[in-house]
Amino acid sequence: MNDDSKIAQPDSRRDFAKKFIAGLVSTLLSLIPLGAGVAVLLDPLRRRSSDTGAVRVASLEALPADGIPRKFPVLATRVDAWNKFSEVPIGAVYLRRTSDGQVQAFNVVCPHAGCYVDFLPERGRYLCPCHNSTFTVAGKIDDPSSPAARGLDTLEVQMRDKEIWVKFQNFQAGRAEKVAVA
Numbered sequence: 001m002n003d004d005s006k007i008a009q010p011d012s013r014r015d016f017a018k019k020f021i022a023g024l025v026s027t028l029l030s031l032i033p034l035g036a037g038v039a040v041l042l043d044p045l046r047r048r049s050s051d052t053g054a055v056r057v058a059s060l061e062a063l064p065a066d067g068i069p070r071k072f073p074v075l076a077t078r079v080d081a082w083n084k085f086s087e088v089p090i091g092a093v094y095l096r097r098t099s100d101g102q103v104q105a106f107n108v109v110c111p112h113a114g115c116y117v118d119f120l121p122e123r124g125r126y127l128c129p130c131h132n133s134t135f136t137v138a139g140k141i142d143d144p145s146s147p148a149a150r151g152l153d154t155l156e157v158q159m160r161d162k163e164i165w166v167k168f169q170n171f172q173a174g175r176a177e178k179v180a181v182a
C-alpha cells in the first residue's frame with residue numbers, strides 16, 4: 001500500500017458529504033412546487049360557498065313606493081368542490097316599501113309546506129295556492145284558519161347606495177317558530 005491512498009481518503013469522504021447535502025437540498029426544493037400543487041388542487045374543498053351572505057336583489061328605483069309587494073328573483077354565485085357558477089337562481093323574495101320609507105323583504109316560500117305564495121293586488125293579500133293560507137301585506141297570518149303556523153318569513157334588508165341587498169335564507173316549513181335551514 002502506498003501513502004497516497006491514506007491521503008485521498010478524507011477527500012472522498014468530503015466529496016460524499018457534499019454530494020449528499022446537495023442531493024438533500026435538491027430533493028427539498030423539488031417538494032415545494034409539489035406542495036403548492038396539492039394546495040391548489042384541494043383549495044375548492046376548503047373554500048366556503050358565498051350564498052350565506054347578503055345578495056343584491058334590486059335597485060331602489062325598481063321598487064315603486066306604493067306599498068305593493070313586488071317579486072324578485074335572488075341570484076347568487078355558487079361554488080362547489082371545483083366549479084364556480086355566477087348568477088344562479090337560489091330563490092325569490094317579495095319586496096315592498098313601507099309607509100315609513102323602509103324596505104321589507106319576505107321569502108316567497110309558504111311556511112306551511114313550502115309552496116310559493118302569490119300576491120293578489122285586488123285583495124291586498126298573499127295567497128298560497130296549495131292549501132289556501134292567506135297573509136296580510138305585512139306578512140302576518142290573515143285568516144286564523146290558515147294551515148300555516150306562522151306568517152311569511154321576513155329577511156334582513158341592507159341598503160347600499162340605493163341598492164337593495166337581502167340576506168337570503170330558507171326556513172323550516174310546518175313549524176310555528178322560524179328556524180333557518182342549515
Ligand code: FES
Nearest residue numbers: 110112113128131
Ligand atoms: S303550502 Fe302554503 S298553505 Fe300549505
